[in-house]
Each structure stands twice: as structure tokens, then as C-alpha cells.
Amino acid sequence: MATTKIHAIMSPRTEADNHDDARKIEEYTHFLDQVLRPELKEATKLVEETELEVKEYRQLSTEIQKLKKDGTSPTTTTTVVDLGYQTVSCPARIEPNLSQLFVHVGLGFHVEFTAEEALLFVDKRIDFVKTNKLAYRQKQLISIQDHVQSSMNVLRELERVRDGTM
Numbered sequence: 001m002a003t004t005k006i007h008a009i010m011s012p013r014t015e016a017d018n019h020d021d022a023r024k025i026e027e028y029t030h031f032l033d034q035v036l037r038p039e040l041k042e043a044t045k046l047v048e049e050t051e052l053e054v055k056e057y058r059q060l061s062t063e064i065q066k067l068k069k070d071g072t073s074p075t076t077t078t079t080v081v082d083l084g085y086q087t088v089s090c091p092a093r094i095e096p097n098l099s100q101l102f103v104h105v106g107l108g109f110h111v112e113f114t115a116e117e118a119l120l121f122v123d124k125r126i127d128f129v130k131t132n133k134l135a136y137r138q139k140q141l142i143s144i145q146d147h148v149q150s151s152m153n154v155l156r157e158l159e160r161v162r163d164g165t166m
Contacts, residue, residue: 021158021161022162024158025155025158025159025162028151028154028155028158029155031151032148032151032152032155036144036147036148036151037148039144040141040144040145040148043137043140043141043144044141046137046141047138047141050129050133050134050137051134053129053133054126054129054130054134057122057125057126057129058126060103060122061119061122061123061126064098064101064115064118064119064122065119067098067115068098068115076093076094076095078091078092078093078094079091079092099114099115100112100113100114101113101114101115101118103118103121103122105121105125106125
């Protein structure tokens, strides 16, 4: 039994072995390019979007605190408001009023808050997004990165076997 294993290890590679290796290399390359790399790109995008969400909430908190501290309201602003699906818009004039703030709370919903309520909500939202949403997406990203690295290692090993540099 031991001599059979030694003989199998030391025997020269056949054309069928090379064909199998080439097929495996092609399968791993396809899997890496068509599955893992797009998943990695999407996971990276989701992490970046979540980090941007946290940044925007922090910026909102800073602006509310600054406006409360200064005790002044911003000047009237004119802008264009999207009425739906980024195809219909109209001009709008924004009158400053710190007693009523509409804050995006998630899932496309906005809630009217006072400045103090908005600050409390924003702090809770930042904590929620960081501890749940961002942590989950970062964990997914790390997992996909590990899969990409493992697949690349397997691919390198297969290429070494094919080239006989093992």
C-alpha cells in the first residue's frame, strides 16, 4: 500500500491530469471573476454607503447644535425639490424654522422633530447604524475578502501543480 502511494506521487503527470488542472483553473478563475469579485464590489459599496449615512447623521447633529448655540436661524434658501423618481421637480423656498425639523428615520420616512428631539434621535440612529448595520456589512465584507483570498491561494496552487513547480 505504501509503495503504491509513493509510486503515484512520483509518477509523471499525464495529459489527462493537465487537462483536469486546466479545467479546475478555469473554473476557479470564472468563479473568482464572475461571483466573488462582483460580491466584493457590492459589499464594499454597501459599507461605504453605510459609513456615509453615519457621516451625514453626524453632520446633521453638528449643524443642529451649531444653530442652537448661535441662536440664529439660517437665511431663507431657494432650491429645487424632487417630487418623485428624480423626473419631476419644482422650485421651492425654504423658510428657516428650528422648532420643526424633518429628519429621515429610515425606509424613506421622515419624522417631524424639535431640535432637541432630533438630536436625541440622531444619536440613537448613529449608534444603531454603527452597531448593527455597519458591523453586519463589515463582517460580510471581511468574509467575502477571505473567500477571494482563499480562492486566489487555491488558484496559485493549481497553477503550480500544472506548471510542475510544486
